Amino acid sequence: MTVVPTTGTATPVAAPVKRRRLRFVANPKATTGLVILGFFALIAVVGPWIAPYDPSGRSSDLLQGPSAAHWFGTTHLGQDIFSQVVVGTRSVIVVGFVAGIVATILSILVGVTSGYLAGAGSEVLSALSNVFLVLPALPLMIIITSTLPETGTLTIALVIGLTSWAWGARVLRAQTLSLRGRDYVEAARATGEKTWRIILFEILPNLTAVIASGFVGTVIFAVTLEITLAFIGIGAGSDWNWGTVLYWAQSQQALAQGAWWWFVPAGLAIALLGTALSLVNFGIDEFVSPRLRGGGKSNVKTADGHTVRMRVGFTPVLATKTRSEGRETP
Amino acid sequence: MSYLLKRIAFYLFTAWAAITINFFIPRVIPGDPVQALITRSRGQMTSEAVQSLYVLFGLDKDASLVEQYVDYLGQLLRGDLGLSFAHFPSPVTQVLGDGLPWTLGLVGITTVLGFLIGTALGTGIGWRRGSWADALIPVTTFVSSIPYFWLGLIAIALLTGPDSFFPASGAYDNGLVPNPDLEFIGSVVRHGILPAFTILISSMAGWILSMRNMMVTVASEDYVTVAHAKGLSDRRVMVSYAARNALLPNVSGFALSLGFIVGGTLLVEIVFSYPGLGLQLYQAVGAKDYPLMQGIFLIITLSVLLANFLADVAYLALDPRTRREG
Numbered sequence: 001m002t003v004v005p006t007t008g009t010a011t012p013v014a015a016p017v018k019r020r021r022l023r024f025v026a027n028p029k030a031t032t033g034l035v036i037l038g039f040f041a042l043i044a045v046v047g048p049w050i051a052p053y054d055p056s057g058r059s060s061d062l063l064q065g066p067s068a069a070h071w072f073g074t075t076h077l078g079q080d081i082f083s084q085v086v087v088g089t090r091s092v093i094v095v096g097f098v099a100g101i102v103a104t105i106l107s108i109l110v111g112v113t114s115g116y117l118a119g120a121g122s123e124v125l126s127a128l129s130n131v132f133l134v135l136p137a138l139p140l141m142i143i144i145t146s147t148l149p150e151t152g153t154l155t156i157a158l159v160i161g162l163t164s165w166a167w168g169a170r171v172l173r174a175q176t177l178s179l180r181g182r183d184y185v186e187a188a189r190a191t192g193e194k195t196w197r198i199i200l201f202e203i204l205p206n207l208t209a210v211i212a213s214g215f216v217g218t219v220i221f222a223v224t225l226e227i228t229l230a231f232i233g234i235g236a237g238s239d240w241n242w243g244t245v246l247y248w249a250q251s252q253q254a255l256a257q258g259a260w261w262w263f264v265p266a267g268l269a270i271a272l273l274g275t276a277l278s279l280v281n282f283g284i285d286e287f288v289s290p291r292l293r294g295g296g297k298s299n300v301k302t303a304d305g306h307t308v309r310m311r312v313g314f315t316p317v318l319a320t321k322t323r324s325e326g327r328e329t330p
Numbered sequence: 331m332s333y334l335l336k337r338i339a340f341y342l343f344t345a346w347a348a349i350t351i352n353f354f355i356p357r358v359i360p361g362d363p364v365q366a367l368i369t370r371s372r373g374q375m376t377s378e379a380v381q382s383l384y385v386l387f388g389l390d391k392d393a394s395l396v397e398q399y400v401d402y403l404g405q406l407l408r409g410d411l412g413l414s415f416a417h418f419p420s421p422v423t424q425v426l427g428d429g430l431p432w433t434l435g436l437v438g439i440t441t442v443l444g445f446l447i448g449t450a451l452g453t454g455i456g457w458r459r460g461s462w463a464d465a466l467i468p469v470t471t472f473v474s475s476i477p478y479f480w481l482g483l484i485a486i487a488l489l490t491g492p493d494s495f496f497p498a499s500g501a502y503d504n505g506l507v508p509n510p511d512l513e514f515i516g517s518v519v520r521h522g523i524l525p526a527f528t529i530l531i532s533s534m535a536g537w538i539l540s541m542r543n544m545m546v547t548v549a550s551e552d553y554v555t556v557a558h559a560k561g562l563s564d565r566r567v568m569v570s571y572a573a574r575n576a577l578l579p580n581v582s583g584f585a586l587s588l589g590f591i592v593g594g595t596l597l598v599e600i601v602f603s604y605p606g607l608g609l610q611l612y613q614a615v616g617a618k619d620y621p622l623m624q625g626i627f628l629i630i631t632l633s634v635l636l637a638n639f640l641a642d643v644a645y646l647a648l649d650p651r652t653r654r655e656g
Contacts, residue, residue: 021655131344133586136634137592139611140351141629146353146615167586223592224477228597231479233610246480250601255487255498267480275474282471289547 032281099222102161107168115176433606448537456545474535
């Protein structure tokens with residue numbers, strides 16, 4: 001939920017900060033994403049209190065479809081699936097954000113350092129992040145977590161955070177490389193500012209949008225990975241999360257028994273959370289690069305009744321004297 | 331050429347890193363996995379078999395770490411990945427040999443197809459920004475947020491059944507013997523369609539979005555305006571001028587996200603009980619079959635590295651600048 005303030009301060013200019021922050025929130029994509037995200041965060045906090053049943057508690061309603069008593073139906077043991085999804089939200093959100101924060105801090109350390117400092121150390125750090133980038137994450141996570149003695153929510157979050165910083169580091173390095181040659185950084189160096197001061201006060205503020213978008217991307221990645229791991233039976237433990245629900249649905253042959261309610265709610269929750277995070281990321285992208293914004297209404301009627309579509313990179317012809325065939329004649 | 335040499339050096343380094351991770355991880359496993367296996371086999375293992383397992387698994391306390399490492403590398407070079415616990419006494423390499431062709435066929439084909447189709451669609455959508463095509467963006471965002479395996483579950487629930495054309499599991503009909511005859515190939519194709527479409531749909535969405543964004547960025551470049559000014563056809567400008575340049579970041583993105591996509595597709599195999607590496611990995615996790623898990627990790631990593639290298643070669647062909655910087 002730290003997304004708004006971070007992106008809001010993305011602008012190095014001091015005066016219009018307030019107006020720009022409003023502009024980010026005014027972006028319909030970002031707003032939609034933040035609202036959905038807020039909803040899930042709320043559920044994550046109050047979930048265990050508002051869940052109508054104990055998620056692990058058995059009852060005599062075995063494998064029943066959605067009803068007034070059990071909104072999402074029940075499992076083969078009579079557990080309430082709605083309660084499982086609601087209670088499981090906390091684990092998902094915690095893993096997403098803890099892993100996101102750990103990975104973001106690591107990626108800033110590695111990316112900005114290797115981008116700003118030239119020489120062998122920089123090359124080594126860059127090679128390190130490339131190695132982590134290329135190693136397939138899921139099998140790596142599986143062999144790491146299968147050797148850990150205890151895999152609770154927090155352990156999974158830390159392992160994901162420690163292995164998924166490479167993408168952010170790579171993007172930050174590229175951005176820092178381009179920033180360090182800019183005039184204002186050269187000027188700061190010429191006036192004798194210390195390196196840490198240049199990095200903290202000249203470079204980092206201009207990386208805020210990249211960092212924020214990297215953070216959101218890592219949260220998406222971590223959530224998917226946690227659910228995937230839980231789905232194949234790793235890190236399930238005693239904590240409920242959406243992947244655990246799907247794991248039980250799969251291992252109890254919910255499909256073969258036609259129990260669609262067992263896996264549809266958890267899957268839709270994953271997709272909804274993922275969409276919300278992607279929307280926030282699009283908001284950040286469009287905030288930084290206005291070209292990406294949707295075109296809005298782009299068709300214009302000309303005097304002689306033809307429709308011309310306005311596009312970037314084209315010079316539309318609105319009135320043609322001889323022939324009106326040229327739709328987008330330059 | 332120096333570009334390619336640099337990449338090869340990098341891949342060799344990464345392969346070495348993966349092998350080293352593989353070497354150290356069994357050494358931090360708490361407890362004694364071999365002892366667990368002996369207990370499970372109820373005294374049916376000879377003492378020689380036990381000893382060889384201890385050596386293979388790095389639990390031979392007499393050797394120093396360096397000696398163990400050298401032994402381990404030597405074993406790898408000989409293609410010896412140890413014995414699988416779950417499929418005891420088959421060696422891991424044999425188990426991998428059964429699964430690899432299925433995974434290569436399914437994942438290899440669908441990943442490349444997904445990239446090609448997604449990029450083509452993204453080109454069109456990005457070029458027609460502000461038209462109806464923009465409506466596809468929210469849809470693709472939603473689809474790309476769905477985990478691969480869940481889409482597979484839905485596909486099974488909706489499209490398979492006792493009298494459906496699509497089988498819900500396996501790679502070919504149980505009664506058939508793998509032969510290169512028409513009946514067997516037909517059966518393989520029929521079993522492959524649903525998993526393939528699941529992977530295609532989920533992997534395409536990401537390529538559509540990134541290609542669309544690159545096309546939008548490229549469309550306002552000067553050379554695109556010049557191409558229009560020359561009077562070239564809209565299609566020609568789109569394909570040979572805008573798309574050609576927008577493609578470059580997508581190709582390097584393809585190489586980088588391969589590891590992630592392969593992870594997702596392994597899950598599809600699990601859902602469809604497709605007898606590839608993904609299903610084997612799933613079974614290995616359930617059976618705590620560490621040698622098999624590590625063998626799968628190693629073979630997947632090496633395949634991803636090889637695919638990355640091929641993507642680099644493609645990049646080299648697409649971008650003349652990498653060739654000039656000799």
